Amino acid sequence: MVVMPTKDQLLDCAEHFARTRGFDAFSYADLSKEIGIQKASIHYHFATKADLATALIERYAARFADDLTRISDRRGTAAEDLKAYLGLYKEALSQGSRICLCVSFSAARDSFDDKTLAHLNRFHRDSLAWLARVFDKAGADASIPGLIADPKDEAHSILSLVEGAQLISRAARSDAPYDHAVQPLLRRLS
Amino acid sequence: MVVMPTKDQLLDCAEHFARTRGFDAFSYADLSKEIGIQKASIHYHFATKADLATALIERYAARFADDLTRISDRRGTAAEDLKAYLGLYKEALSQGSRICLCVSFSAARDSFDDKTLAHLNRFHRDSLAWLARVFDKAGADASIPGLIADPKDEAHSILSLVEGAQLISRAARSDAPYDHAVQPLLRRLS
DNA sequence: GTCTATAGACTGATAGAC
DNA sequence: GTCTATCAGTCTATAGAC
Numbered sequence: 001m002v003v004m005p006t007k008d009q010l011l012d013c014a015e016h017f018a019r020t021r022g023f024d025a026f027s028y029a030d031l032s033k034e035i036g037i038q039k040a041s042i043h044y045h046f047a048t049k050a051d052l053a054t055a056l057i058e059r060y061a062a063r064f065a066d067d068l069t070r071i072s073d074r075r076g077t078a079a080e081d082l083k084a085y086l087g088l089y090k091e092a093l094s095q096g097s098r099i100c101l102c103v104s105f106s107a108a109r110d111s112f113d114d115k116t117l118a119h120l121n122r123f124h125r126d127s128l129a130w131l132a133r134v135f136d137k138a139g140a141d142a143s144i145p146g147l148i149a150d151p152k153d154e155a156h157s158i159l160s161l162v163e164g165a166q167l168i169s170r171a172a173r174s175d176a177p178y179d180h181a182v183q184p185l186l187r188r189l190s
Numbered sequence: 191m192v193v194m195p196t197k198d199q200l201l202d203c204a205e206h207f208a209r210t211r212g213f214d215a216f217s218y219a220d221l222s223k224e225i226g227i228q229k230a231s232i233h234y235h236f237a238t239k240a241d242l243a244t245a246l247i248e249r250y251a252a253r254f255a256d257d258l259t260r261i262s263d264r265r266g267t268a269a270e271d272l273k274a275y276l277g278l279y280k281e282a283l284s285q286g287s288r289i290c291l292c293v294s295f296s297a298a299r300d301s302f303d304d305k306t307l308a309h310l311n312r313f314h315r316d317s318l319a320w321l322a323r324v325f326d327k328a329g330a331d332a333s334i335p336g337l338i339a340d341p342k343d344e345a346h347s348i349l350s351l352v353e354g355a356q357l358i359s360r361a362a363r364s365d366a367p368y369d370h371a372v373q374p375l376l377r378r379l380s
Numbered sequence: 381g382t383c384t385a386t387a388g389a390c391t392g393a394t395a396g397a398c
Numbered sequence: 399g400t401c402t403a404t405c406a407g408t409c410t411a412t413a414g415a416c
Contacts, residue, residue, distance in 0.1 A: 049393095160355035160367070160368075168353065234382075
């Protein structure tokens with residue numbers, strides 16, 4: 001059992017709440033109860049809730065970027081990259097209905113300041129750029145049949161698909177809608 | 191100028207807030223300021239905020255079902271039905287970054303009681319059934335090329351696509367992501 | 381139906397002791 | 399770094415007059 005600094009504990013707990021309930025639906029009091037620390041002490045680590053939001057999305061985006069890099073480093077086909085990408089979103093969902101933090105934050109956009117929104121947009125931009133590179137690769141290795149659209153359009157389509165599928169699955173309290181939604185794409189990849 | 195009953199005014203205003211800010215991000219005080227009526231008076235029309243949520247989603251689902259019926263009644267090809275469906279979601283987005291009420295409610299799932307969630311799930315079920323029928327029709331009229339997946343899977347895929355694309359577009363404060371995301375599908379339909 | 385007034389709980393945030 | 403104590407503001411909701 002690793003002893004974890006309070007700040008990391010707070011981030012982990014806040015991320016869990018944000019991904020299962022939404023950012024507006026948990027308070028410092030909730031974190032206080034969960035971690036076993038007084039509300040006032042949390043303000044020492046994150047002076048305002050806006051600071052907490054920024055720290056959350058920054059850490060999440062960095063971690064997600066690492067995941068994508070790890071997939072790219074395998075140097076597989078475009079189809080394999082895309083399958084791994086679909087797996088990332090599925091994995092999050094299976095671990096207790098957790099939606100991507102960015103799906104959660106996008107839904108509550110108006111609750112955040114410009115600094116947090118900048119990180120959110122960067123996450124989307126990075127994901128879209130990564131996906132577009134996958135579709136560029138697909139144009140070369142022909143591992144995804146039936147490609148007729150622009151890589152940029154395909155990237156937007158995939159990102160929308162997985163984020164929408166997560167949202168619907170969570171509403172239904174079941175992984176099934178996600179599995180159905182990615183099925184047509186998976187057929188093309190196998 | 192039509193004189194509108196207070197109850198309808200409240201529903202319209204609440205729907206606008208829910209679709210632009212989120213259900214948890216507006217209060218009876220906000221409605222009070224906007225409509226020009228006291229907070230306490232709103233409780234006469236909707237005793238609790240949970241009642242307001244139920245009324246909102248019920249009205250929205252009924253209106254949306256009418257929209258879908260209107261599309262079906264045109265008796266066009268499956269491709270034409272699908273194009274009209276994509277147009278419905280685009281239209282909502284263009285009218286001031288309004289996401290589908292059900293995208294908004296799905297994101298804040300834990301804020302709602304079972305009655306409201308039942309309406310939310312019914313909306314998804316009805317949409318999926320309508321879309322599956324469109325893909326059944328496509329199997330007959332061959333208006334959507336390259337169909338290899340199950341109509342049920344295709345339906346989940348389309349619903350996820352449009353709801354995810356709305357979410358990303360709103361986060362980006364631009365219609366562009368939605369337009370990009372539906373482009374690969376539109377190419378198949380033209 | 382709408383009003384004034386208010387209850388009671390919760391929110392994020394601060395001051396100051398240890 | 400964490401604590402106790404407290405703030406001012408907000409929230410949903412209710413009581414009772416008109």
